[in-house]
Amino acid sequence: MKKIILTSLFLAVSLVMSAQEEKGKFTLSGTIDVYGTTNFTGDTGTPGILIANPGNANAFGLGFANTVFSYEKGKAGVVADLAFGPRADDANLAGAINQLYVYYNLSEKLTVTAGQFNTFLGYEVISPAANFNYTVSYLFNAGPFSHTGVKLDYAVSEDFSLMAALTNAHALTSADGNFADATQFGAQIGYKGQYLNFIAGAVDATSAKDWIFLDYTGGFDLSDSFYVGINAAYANSSNDDAGYQGVALYLQNAFSEKFSLGFRPEFFKTTSSAGDASVSAFTLTSNVSVTDNFKFITDLRFDSSDDGLIEAFPAKSSTSTLTLAAVYSF
Template identity: 80%
Template sequence: MKKIIFSLLLASTLIVNAQEEDKGTFTLSGTVDVYGTTNFTKDPGTPGILIANPENANAFGLGFANTVFAYEKGKAGVVADLAFGPKADDANLAGAINQLYAYYKATDKLTFTAGQFNTFLGYEVISPAANFNYTVSYLFNAGPFSHTGIKADYAVSEDLSFMLAVTNAHALTSADGNFADATQLGAQIGYKGQYLNFIAGAVDATSAKDYIFLDYTGGFDLSETFFLGINAAYVTSSDDQTGYQGAALYLQNTFSDTFALGLRPELFQYNGDANADESVTAVTLSANVSLTGNLKLITDLRFDSSDDFIIEAFPTEKSTSTLTIAAVYSF
């Protein structure tokens, strides 16, 4: 009888353990941000707020609210990143979906991903919680924001990685369809935190298919408190006779656990017959203050200048200064 009871208890323990192992891992995270902004010119607006109409970024506004649902079990998992607000309206490709993808870890080094995922180009990202500055650069606003397709990531070591991707043209939404066979081939080489990115193909359903995107993103810890980030990009299309190039530096110093100061100088230039080599410069001084482990204030004092009248939100001005204070909460 004791043997039977022991066997039943052992079987029950094994079943419970198996059920616990089969549950997988579920995580929930997200961000919320709001801002107040003003400028020192006669016209309304703020460059780099990332809304469809930057001239409407005045006084107080809503930025971005997203919730990321992630579930992983064994070698596979899914991520659903739902985002709302003016910033999300600009960046999302499918309604409220910022990202929606499934992945499979074929080996410890090789991972396949399919769906809609944020771009691998550039230094800045859509969510302000992951950016040092609140207003975004001209390089970031030039896009792309996200891609829909498949990619393969291969981690050779902790220092070296490779990525290949086949996606729709990045301006196509899931609702558009891809009737023009507008696709892109993407690649990335990463080495010790430095990334060289490449995209070739179409931009949207009506563009030429010879666009080339070259992008370098990286950074260096120059001391225990001082960091230098770098983003440089070059985009061209011979058939459409257009493109752009630019570079931005991210100089950031951490003074304490709760305060950091950063400077982002940027030069951005359109190329080709359609834009006649128009250029703009922007310098942004940003202060980050952590009020709690989840809530931080980002203050941007920004100066934009262009003799070609291409300042975002200010098409009739050669220069403008703006001040933006944002509260960003992450969980």
């Protein structure tokens, strides 16, 4: 009798564990953000507000509502990142879809991913919850937001990683036909939080196919409280006779677990047959964590250009703006 009971218990536990394995793992996360902004020029507009018309940014505005659904079972999984709102309208390549991809773990170190995924270039990302500053840099606006294609990630060790990607040209949306065979090859080398990124190919269906993008993203803890982030980028096409280059530093000091101050100096230049043009931007940011999920970000920003490159203010040589944002993540 005892053997029958033990056998029954063993079978019951085995069935529960098997059911749990078959069920897989589901996670839900996301962010919501809103802001208020003003400038000291007497006109509307704020540089670096990620919306379709930053020249219209004034008083209160909406960022986006971003919800990420992920499901993994065994070696395979899927991620559906849906985003709505002005910030999403400016960044998404396919309607409400920010990211949509499937992946398969070929081994513990090797993963293949197919679909639409956010870019591996640059220091900043689309979601403001993952950025220290709320307004974005010129480098962020110049580079791609997302890619549609396939990539292969290889974790050589805990510190060393490699990635290779074959995608559509990054300016092609899912509604566009890729009749011109406008593709890109991308690669990344990562070591201890420092990343060297590379892209070669076309930008869109009408661009030349000799575009080159080089990007370095990384950072260092200079002390327990002071951090320095770095983003340097270069892009060029000889056939299109166009390109850009720039560098931004992210100087951040945590005064407590709740309060940090940061300073982002940036220098950005475009090149073309019409001549070079440059812009500089200096952003002082306070970051206050009200709770683990809720933070206030305040950006005081000064942009300067004699070449008409200030976003939202092409006719001005300088402008100062103040933006306050509330960002909630879950």
